[in-house]
Amino acid sequence: MSRSLRRGDDGRPRCAWVGADPIYERYHDDEWGMALHGDRALYEKLSLEAFQSGLSWITILRRREGFRRAFDGFDWNRVADYDDADVARLMADEGIIRNRAKIEATIANARVLRDWLADEPGGLDTLVWSHRPAPRTPGDRPARLDELPATTAESIALARALKARGLRFVGPTTTYALMQSAGLVDDHLAGCWRAG
Numbered sequence: 555m556s557r558s559l560r561r562g563d564d565g566r567p568r569c570a571w572v573g574a575d576p577i578y579e580r581y582h583d584d585e586w587g588m589a590l591h592g593d594r595a596l597y598e599k600l601s602l603e604a605f606q607s608g609l610s611w612i613t614i615l616r617r618r619e620g621f622r623r624a625f626d627g628f629d630w631n632r633v634a635d636y637d638d639a640d641v642a643r644l645m646a647d648e649g650i651i652r653n654r655a656k657i658e659a660t661i662a663n664a665r666v667l668r669d670w671l672a673d674e675p676g677g678l679d680t681l682v683w684s685h686r687p688a689p690r691t692p693g694d695r696p697a698r699l700d701e702l703p704a705t706t707a708e709s710i711a712l713a714r715a716l717k718a719r720g721l722r723f724v725g726p727t728t729t730y731a732l733m734q735s736a737g738l739v740d741d742h743l744a745g746c747w748r749a750g
Contacts, residue, residue, distance in 0.1 A: 558698045559745050566747040570699060577615050583748060589737035593671055593678040596736065598628035600716075601660045603731045604723035605651045611731075613651070620649025625660065630671070633664035659722040666720040681719070685712040685729075686738040695744040702741050705730050 560570045562579060572578045590599060602621060606614045614621075624647050626632040636644075644650065644657045671677050687708045696702055709730035716724040733739045742749040 556697065556745065558700075558743050567745055568748070569743050569746050575612060578612055581611075581615055586735055587737050587740045587742055587748065590735070591679050591683070593667070593676060594628055594630070596678050596682055596732075597630055597663070597667055598622070599736055600721075600724065600728075600732055601625070601628060601663065603728045603735065604659060605653070605656050606731065607656070607723065607725075607728060609651065617650055620647070624650050630664035630667040633661055634668040636661045636664075656723060663721045663723075670719060681715055682712065682732070682736065683738065685709075685715070685733070690740060690750075695749055696741065697744045699743070703730065706733075706739075708738075709733055 558570050559567045560572060560574075561567050562572075562574075568579065568582055572582045590596065598621075602614050602618065605621070622628065624644055641654070641657055641661070645652050645654060667678060685708045687706065705726040710726040712729040712733070713724050713726040716729065730739075734741050740750055
């Protein structure tokens with residue numbers, strides 16, 4: 555087996571970035587690369603990807619329930635009403651990543667979504683999925699972790715489109731991570747049991 559794959563205790567070969575952490579294994583097996591739709595689900599995922607910037611994804615996964623609790627289930631209508639007291643509350647919350655810029659971006663993004671999606675329900679889902687690249691062809695699957703891109707033309711375009719709507723912390727690396735986690739792209743490596 556290549557160094558880019560790791561065999562789990564269940565005997566299944568997985569992308570090596572999973573390691574031996576059961577939380578990561580469940581995420582890899584049940585979420586990563588699986589199609590995710592819905593404005594609220596994508597707002598949550600986009601927010602978590604922004605919090606992940608500069609950190610490992612497992613750090614976010616271990617705090618995901620804390621984020622959901624702290625941000626009212628990522629209900630943008632509620633988050634959009636957050637004020638300075640809420641920012642202070644979030645900065646004191648040990649169940650999340652306490653980064654003021656990321657917290658304020660999550661609130662600002664909720665305000666954008668409140669205004670945008672009131673007039674265009676499903677608009678975030680439609681915008682995100684309109685940047686889905688062509689599916690992989692047989693034999694086009696990466697074999698090694700170092701073959702996975704950090705950005706693509708589609709993630710650059712998606713970042714621009716989200717920024718044009720007024721969203722923050724949505725650079726092309728963050729949007730590519732969103733595309734991977736929300737199933738717009740399937741970056742499971744050749745030989746991984748989840749590779750389609």
